[in-house]
Amino acid sequence: MNSHETIYYPQDEMNHVLIPVTSGCPYNRCAFCSMYKGVPYRQIPLGEIENQIIYGDLYTERVFLTGADPLAIGFDAMKRVLGLIRKHLPYCACVASYASVRSLVGYSAEALSELHDAGLRLLYIGFESGLDSVLKEMNKGHTVATALAQAAKLNRARLQFNTILIYGIAGQGRSEENAAASAAMVNRFETRKVITMNLKVFDGTPLDESVRCGKFIPADNGERLAEILALITYLDPARPMAFDTTHPTNMIKIRGTLPQDKDRLIREIQQHRKRMG
Numbered sequence: 001m002n003s004h005e006t007i008y009y010p011q012d013e014m015n016h017v018l019i020p021v022t023s024g025c026p027y028n029r030c031a032f033c034s035m036y037k038g039v040p041y042r043q044i045p046l047g048e049i050e051n052q053i054i055y056g057d058l059y060t061e062r063v064f065l066t067g068a069d070p071l072a073i074g075f076d077a078m079k080r081v082l083g084l085i086r087k088h089l090p091y092c093a094c095v096a097s098y099a100s101v102r103s104l105v106g107y108s109a110e111a112l113s114e115l116h117d118a119g120l121r122l123l124y125i126g127f128e129s130g131l132d133s134v135l136k137e138m139n140k141g142h143t144v145a146t147a148l149a150q151a152a153k154l155n156r157a158r159l160q161f162n163t164i165l166i167y168g169i170a171g172q173g174r175s176e177e178n179a180a181a182s183a184a185m186v187n188r189f190e191t192r193k194v195i196t197m198n199l200k201v202f203d204g205t206p207l208d209e210s211v212r213c214g215k216f217i218p219a220d221n222g223e224r225l226a227e228i229l230a231l232i233t234y235l236d237p238a239r240p241m242a243f244d245t246t247h248p249t250n251m252i253k254i255r256g257t258l259p260q261d262k263d264r265l266i267r268e269i270q271q272h273r274k275r276m277g
């Protein structure tokens with residue numbers, strides 16, 4: 001791995017052992033993303049991965065596999081990585097990783113269940129939106145139907161995952177519609193947590209170009225706040241599900257468990273709205 005490359009990981013994993021599995025992004029085409037621009041995609045050789053694992057503390061209880069989409073390395077390679085973690089870090093109870101809807105398509109429910117049994121216990125998946133038109137506009141490379149099929153497969157495999165959604169991603173005037181569609185999508189599967197991010201327009205991305213030529217008009221802060229409010233209102237999980245807007249991009253930092261904290265979360269947003277004027 002390039003020693004100057006930025007390592008990205010969810011904030012919930014910041015205190016855990018990070019093991020690089022891939023470098024760069026195998027897709028690298030999402031219109032809003034600038035994370036791996038100019039970084040060639042590469043699978044880290046197994047020997048290098050093992051060296052990193054060997055130097056981990058024996059009593060490590062949790063590992064996060066870094067890279068945009070470690071599951072892109074395929075079932076056999078992932079099984080070997082998990083085997084090395086189990087061999088060298090025998091007290092590790094949870095291996096977590098990012099995963100894309102696209103790479104999950106290549107795994108059967110049985111394969112995912114086998115990876116779960118080998119130690120993979122949590123995935124962070126960028127679903128981003130429940131609207132096909134938005135996914136297409138952002139060149140996300142998956143549809144809502146494909147996302148729902150992968151979520152159902154993970155639920156069958158009992159492999160837990162966190163759902164990442166981006167508000168503001170539908171642009172001006174479409175936030176309510178996006179919130180309703182994203183909530184309707186999430187309501188159809190079991191997810192451990194919904195993590196929201198606020199759309200940022202990064203220089204040099206295709207989204208930046210769309211903003212410059214007027215094709216995409218960003219929603220203002222008032223509309224974005226209304227989108228979070230609508231999302232919480234429409235979310236109706238069958239089992240308790242965490243809701244978390246504390247990622248640094250967010251305009252408001254709240255968290256709780258749905259459905260029981262719904263009223264409190266809504267109140268906190270309304271109070272924030274009043275403060276914004």
Ligand code: SF4
Pocket residue numbers: 025026027028029030033034035036068100126
């Ligand atoms: S959002 Fe994820 S999948 Fe899309 S280009 Fe960025 S790192 Fe790759």
